[in-house]
Structure formats: C-alpha cells, structure tokens
Amino acid sequence: MDNTLMIQLLRNKAEEIKSLLEHFQNHPNELQNEIGLLEDRIKSLSKDFNLLQTNIKNDSEEFELNNEKEQNLQGNKEIKDNPVFKTKKNHINEDISKESKFLDNSTINDQLKSDSTNIISDKLSSQKLTDIRTAIGINDKFLFIKELFDSKKEDYNSSIEFLNQSTDLGKIQEWMVNEKNWDIENPTVKQFTEIIKRKF
Structure with a gap:
C-alpha cells in the first residue's frame, strides 16, 4: 500500500x-x-x-x-x-x-x-478478526445500531457477542434472515456482513 x-x-x-x-x-x-x-x-x-x-x-x-x-x-x-x-x-x-x-x-x-x-x-x-468490534468504526457502529438494531444498543452488543462466539458463517447468515429478518440486499446489511466475513 x-x-x-x-x-x-x-x-x-x-x-x-x-x-x-x-x-x-x-x-x-x-x-x-x-x-x-x-x-x-x-x-x-x-x-x-x-x-x-x-x-x-x-x-x-x-x-x-x-x-x-x-x-x-x-x-x-x-x-x-x-x-x-x-x-x-x-x-x-x-x-x-x-x-x-x-x-x-x-x-x-x-x-x-x-x-x-x-x-x-x-x-x-x-489479519483475521478475533473481535468484530475492532473492524467497526464509530460512525458505522451508530449506523448499525440505528438501522439494524432499531436503536437498541443492548441488542447490538449482545449480537456482537453472539457473532464473535460463532464459528459457522452459514448459521450466522441464517440468524440474520430468520432471527433478525434482515434483507440481505440492504446496503447496511451487506456492509455489516462484509465485516463479519473477515472473522472467518
């Protein structure tokens, strides 16, 4: 670079x-x-x-x-x-x-x-991520909390903990669709997903 x-x-x-x-x-x-x-x-x-x-x-x-x-x-x-x-x-x-x-x-x-x-x-x-938080900037964090977690900081924090402990990307994607009802074509969801992929 x-x-x-x-x-x-x-x-x-x-x-x-x-x-x-x-x-x-x-x-x-x-x-x-x-x-x-x-x-x-x-x-x-x-x-x-x-x-x-x-x-x-x-x-x-x-x-x-x-x-x-x-x-x-x-x-x-x-x-x-x-x-x-x-x-x-x-x-x-x-x-x-x-x-x-x-x-x-x-x-x-x-x-x-x-x-x-x-x-x-x-x-x-x-550089494989061990903690997803390290790759999320402060502006992105507030964007994710607002748009993906309905401004619920506790939900965001518990979800990050869940994602950090997860070892299967497929199960995470199922969780996004089934548990969170996220549209995987949504740009914010795509941005969040790209950060999660760096963990695997």
Missing part, C-alpha cells in the same frame, strides 16, 4: 479515536461499557502505524539498492570510457552490457516495488 494511503488510513483512525473520546467526554456513563472499543481502536491504529514503518523501511532499502546500482553503473561506464578498453569488441560488449543491466535493473525495481506492496496488502487482508 502506498505511504500516502497508509497516512490517510492512520489519519482516519486517529479522527475516529478523537471522535470516540469526544463521545465519551459527553457521555461518561458509556465509558465503562465501551472502554474495550477505545482500546481496540488504539491497537488497530498501532498496527497500521507499524505497517507504515515497515513500508518506509522497505522504501528506504529499495532506494539504497537503486542508488548502489546506479553508482555501480556509473563506475562501469567510467572504466569502459577509458581509452585502453575502447576497441570495437568492447563497444559491442558495452552496448550489450548496458541493455542487460537496464533490463535487470527495471525487473528488480519492479519486483521490489511489487513485493513491498504485496507484503503490506497481504498483512492487511490476512
């Missing part, structure tokens, strides 16, 4: 934590029950920050590797420009060498860039 995107993600999560803190400041009675949510958001922010550090380290290593290759190419050019080596055969070898080094360099650069991007995106997508 691009560093700019990672920074935006960190900024969004920091804004979410700020919003959560403001909410608790205005509703201190909810803090005791929801302190785990705040802890999860801070841990999530910390994980993303560590990913950004890894990405920066990989970018730095790639930059140093490219710099070293460029210096080696420059050094080889200076040697080949020496009049002692200027024979017709050396001209041909120099052209072949330049082309192969260019090809090798671009291939390695492409691989390094692709590898660092894949490593971070793999880490993000492979």
